[in-house]
Amino acid sequence: MIIDCHGHYTTAPKALEEWRNRQIAGIKDPSARPRVSELSMSDDDIRQTIEANQLKLMKQRGSDVTIFSPRASFMAHHIGDFEVSSTWAAICNELCYRVSQLFPRHFVPAAMLPQSPGVDPRTCIPELTKCVEQYGNVAINLNPDPSGGHWKEPPLTDRWWYPIYEKMVEYDIPAMIHVSTSCNACFHTTGAHYINADTTAVMQLIQGDLFKDFPTLRFIVPHGGGAAPYHWGRYRGLAQELKKPLLTEHLLNNVYFDTCVYHQPGIDLLARVIPVANVLFASEMIGAVRGVDPETGHNFDDTKRYIDALKLSAEDKAMIYEGNARRVYPRLDATLEKQGR
C-alpha cells in the first residue's frame, strides 16, 4: 500500500472560497458577514472535485491513501481574530471529514487548527478534540507562525505550545509543521516561507530539549525538511556546539521528513542522509508546483517516480511508502486495520 502523508484539499468547490472572501470582508463590515449556513456544497460537488483531481492522479500515479487536510495556504491564520479562524477551521475540517466519508478507502483526514496570532494555543483544543473524536482525524497541521511571515510567536520548544502537545500525546497523533500564506512581501509563500518554516522548525527543535518533556511527541517536517537534510552536516555541527546529543538521538526519535522534494537529486540526498525510518512518502499534490518538468516529461510533484528510482531495498521502500506512516500515525493504522488493510 502506498500512503501519501501530505495532501491538501486545494480543489474544493468555488463556493468555499467565495464564502471565505465574504467572511474576510465581514471583518471590517459586519453587514457583509456571512452565516455558516449560507455555505452549501453537495456531496456531488465534493465528489466531483476529488474524482477529477486528487483521486484521478492517485490512481494514475499509483498511491492508495492520502492524509488529507484543508488547503494550507488558505488557513491564513493571520486574517481576523480567533473567532474568524475558529469558524473557518470548523468549516474546512468538516469538509475534509466529508471527503473522508465519501472516499473512506482513499482519504483520511488531518485537521487544521483555529490558530490566531498571539492567541493562547489552548483555544485550539476544542476543535482538535472534535476532529479526532468525531471526525476520525489522525493528525493535525500546526502553524509555527500564525502571523504569516512575521514570526511573532515563541519557538516551538516554548511552553506556550505545550497545551497542544499534551493533547497530541493524549491522542497519540503527530503534527505536521506547516505554515500558511505569507503576508510578508519578502517571502514568496511556497518558494520561501514554506521552506524557511521547515528549516526554522528543525533548528528550533535542535536548540531546545522538547522531547525530554514529551518523549512520544512526533512531528513531520514537510517539503523534505526544508534545507535541513542538504545542510545536515551544519546541523550536526551546530548540535555539537550546543552540547546536544547526536541528532539521531536528539531529533530522529521524534522528527520525520516527507518526500515533497520535486526532483531526483533532492530525493537521492534525502534518502542518503536521513535514515529510512524517518522518511515518509508524500507529494503535496495538487499543490504548489503543478507543471510538467521539461527535463523528465513528468509532473514535478509526481514524487513516487523519484522514490521508485532510489537504490533501496523493497523493504526500505515499503517503509517509506507505508510502514513509517502506520507507525507515526497510529490512528491511521487503526483506521486501515478496521478496513482490513
Added chain:
Amino acid sequence: MIIDCHGHYTTAPKALEEWRNRQIAGIKDPSARPRVSELSMSDDDIRQTIEANQLKLMKQRGSDVTIFSPRASFMAHHIGDFEVSSTWAAICNELCYRVSQLFPRHFVPAAMLPQSPGVDPRTCIPELTKCVEQYGNVAINLNPDPSGGHWKEPPLTDRWWYPIYEKMVEYDIPAMIHVSTSCNACFHTTGAHYINADTTAVMQLIQGDLFKDFPTLRFIVPHGGGAAPYHWGRYRGLAQELKKPLLTEHLLNNVYFDTCVYHQPGIDLLARVIPVANVLFASEMIGAVRGVDPETGHNFDDTKRYIDALKLSAEDKAMIYEGNARRVYPRLDATLEKQGR
C-alpha cells in the same frame, strides 16, 4: 590556486568587541559613547589573530587566498541608527583592509555596508566607494534584512536597492547576499536565519526580473544557496508557473553559489544540480561550525575535502577553486595579476 570566496574576520582582537559594546551602551547613554580614536589595535595584534587562526588553517587545508570581510554576525545592522552603523562599518572595513595589507598574498578585502533598517541604501555609497577606491575591496556583503530577522525591507528586486546595484555595476563588483545576527527568537542566527535568507533571496530573484535592468549584476548566495539546490525542482517548477525563462537563463548568468555546505552529500548534490560555472569554493572558516565531524574525523568546515572528493574533471575543479572567482570578482583577478599570479 585555491580561492576561498567566503571568510570573515571572526577572530579580531578583543578590543574590537569591547569598543562595540561601549558603542551599543552609548546609544542610550551618550556619556558612555566611545570615540573611534579610543579603539587601538596594533599590527602585531592583528597579525597574531590571523596567523594563529585563518592563515594557519588555510595553510593546513591548502587554500591560498581568502576574500575577507567583517564578521557577519557582528554587522548587526539592526542596532542603533545609520550613524551607529556607519561608524561601525568604517571601523570593521578598515580592519579588513589592514589584514589585506599585512597579508597581501592571502587576504583580499570585501566590505560590509553601513545599512540601517528603513534607511535609504543610497546612504551606503560613500563607504562602498571608499572601500573600493582606497581599500582595494573586490566585493560587498549586502544584507537583505537589516532588521535582523523581521524582514521589513523590500525584496532585493525592488528599486529601493537600485542605488547599490548601480554602483556595483559601475565598479564591476559582485555582492554576497549575507544577513547578520537574528534578533527574532524564532530564528537561530547561523542555523535558521542565514539559511532562510539565502533561500529567500533566490526566490525573490526568481519572482522578479532584476537582471533585465542590470544584466551584469552578480550575486553570490552563500551557504550553498540555502535550500535552493536541494529544492531545485521546486524552483524550476515555480519559475515555470510564474512564466519566467528557465533558471539557467533567468538566474544563472548572474547568481552563484558558494560551497559552505558542511558534509559530503550536500556538496555532491550542489555539484550535481548547479552548473560548475556557478559554484565557487568557500568555507566560511572560522565561522558557525568549528567542530570536528565525528563521522569523518575532520572539521565540518574543511570544505576542500568535499570538493576534492567530487567526481569532476581537474578542469572543473579548477573552475570551482579559482576560475569562477576570478571571473565573478574581476577586481580580485586584477589584484592577483598585479602580483603576477
